Amino acid sequence: MTGYAALLRGIAPSLPNNSNDKLRGVFEQLGFEKVASVLASGNILFHSAETDVPALEQRIQDALVAELGIGGGTIIRSRQELRKLLDSDPFPGLTHGRGTYLTATFLKDGTSAPKKLPEQPDPLVEVVGFDKPARAFLWIIDNSEAGKTPDFMAWLDKTYGKNITTRTWLTVQRIVKKLESLE
Structure with a gap:
């Protein structure tokens, strides 16, 4: 399993669908492990066996749009990077x-x-x-x-x-x- 940070673009913590609880919920529904957040500005941490980062970015972004209407963008970096x-x-x-x-x-x-x-x-x-x-x-x-x-x-x-x-x-x-x- 690799530890990743999803750096979400355009998160406004004051909007109900942008809360850390809801963001983490999307990642948990996608089956990721050890889901956590850092601050309230769209930094979601997770572990996954998947290594195709562009595919992960797209999968997460599609889920954020479908579940929460968030279309700002998803950028992923591994813990090692x-x-x-x-x-x-x-x-x-x-x-x-x-x-x-x-x-x-x-x-x-x-x-x-x-x-x-x-x-x-x-x-x-x-x-x-x-x-x-x-x-x-x-x-x-x-x-x-x-x-x-x-x-x-x-x-x-x-x-x-x-x-x-x-x-x-x-x-x-x-x-x-x-x-x-x-x-």
């Missing part, structure tokens, strides 16, 4: 905070990696790079100007549409810690 990403220490010496909002944007499996990263004209963002094994953009946001969406996020949305989802580095760390506790 996320652990390797954490161990690579892409933000050396930095801690997540107001001036250093550490962020990872994951691409849906099968989505093409960028040929070239965009230039960095946005003074609020430092693009650290793209981690190929984890299929994730790593970037730092200066979040001191509340309410301003960085240009890099607009580029990601324009380029990849619903084939991405973003998590803070703290959330990625929490997901890995809980996945490891379920082993």
Whole structure:
């Protein structure tokens, strides 16, 4: 059995069908084991013998649409992939905070990696790079100007549409810690 994290896009915890209880229920109905959640923002953990990640993503997304009307998108990473990403220490010496909002944007499996990263004209963002094994953009946001969406996020949305989802580095760390506790 492999431990996975399903990173669900577009989850609004205030909506009744987006609650962790209902999300976990869909995963349990699909027959997955050790189903758990991290925070209330669409991070569902589970174990499965299945290894075809694109098929898992599609199966879960189809069930979320059918059972709860959630069509935002499902992106899956294994515990091993996320652990390797954490161990690579892409933000050396930095801690997540107001001036250093550490962020990872994951691409849906099968989505093409960028040929070239965009230039960095946005003074609020430092693009650290793209981690190929984890299929994730790593970037730092200066979040001191509340309410301003960085240009890099607009580029990601324009380029990849619903084939991405973003998590803070703290959330990625929490997901890995809980996945490891379920082993």
